[in-house]
Amino acid sequence: MSINLLHRHVLDDHISGFETDTNPNHLSIIRRPVIFSVLAHESRETAVAEALWNAEDVAPRFCSPSEWLAVSRTVGAGMVADMLSGIAGASFVDQSDGRVLVEISGPSVRAILAKCVAIDLHPEVFEEGHSAAMLCCHAEANVARTGADRFEIIVPRSLAGSVFEELMEMGREHALTRGFVD
Template sequence: MVHQYADRHTLEGLVPADVSAGADHLAVAARQAIVVVLAAPGQEAAVAHLLASDEDLSARFSAPGEWLVISGLQTPELLHQALAALLGDMAHCIDQSHGRVLLRLTGLNARAILAKGAGLDLHPSAFSVGQSANVLCGHISVNLARVGDDAFEIVVMRSFADTLLHDLRDMGRAFDLTTAFLA
């Protein structure tokens, strides 16, 4: 028996496709290439240097010797191949695009919204643009990255994405947070 599987986003049906972004907005990336890079023992510094030196890569620290590399331009396969070619035997690359969801929270109240659920000091002097950290948002483990003055990206495991979406909407209700798929 042959099964036909529909390629659908885990948040499809929960997020409107065509909502105008408000002052505070939560955008859900429909297609995102996400690769986990694990440095080989003793290669952490070399891998970190190579990831930081490539301006086309968005590498977020995840743990000692571990990074999430994200691309909205490349397919998961191409990103994986590019990282494997760049890093060679210095690291292992694992495509996680199918198992993780990226959310982008923007607006003047983004820090205040996240402060309701994330146990992390989000003040610019403590968490600057370009930094990332694994934190709990509510009760869900996420990788949180500050990508702009009033912009954060959240990477969550696919199975927790709907719960996190509901939590973020609740946290942003006082600020009239809008939600839509990323254009």
């Protein structure tokens, strides 16, 4: 007897009922993102950061002076690993299964996130392309601004359920909808 192993997203259990049309304020759960954790060896920090920011198909996310997340929604894990192994002085590990990537967008996104994170998200302070590790809904998360009204949040898989529920609760007054994207 053979066993079919199906890919199930950790948030599958949190989404039930009919998919309705999306509202302007929407939370997208990326079903299979590629997320690598990248660490720079001592004194190689600036060179590794530069290489990451110049890489194609990969979005770097700042965690600490010697640590980043390399996120991709377009290419596979193999290609990202190949690219990262070409960077001298960097160590990396695939964390795609250990992290959950959600994207929240819409005109009220800052009002929603103001109830989830304790830092200033004004575009002059937290600019487009900026990313940082912070507490989001009491969970350690990496939040990045990818557009004027668009943020990407990366949370550990085990905390994704509670963060998701809380984001939806905070977005309720703004009619936040949710759904998977492939």
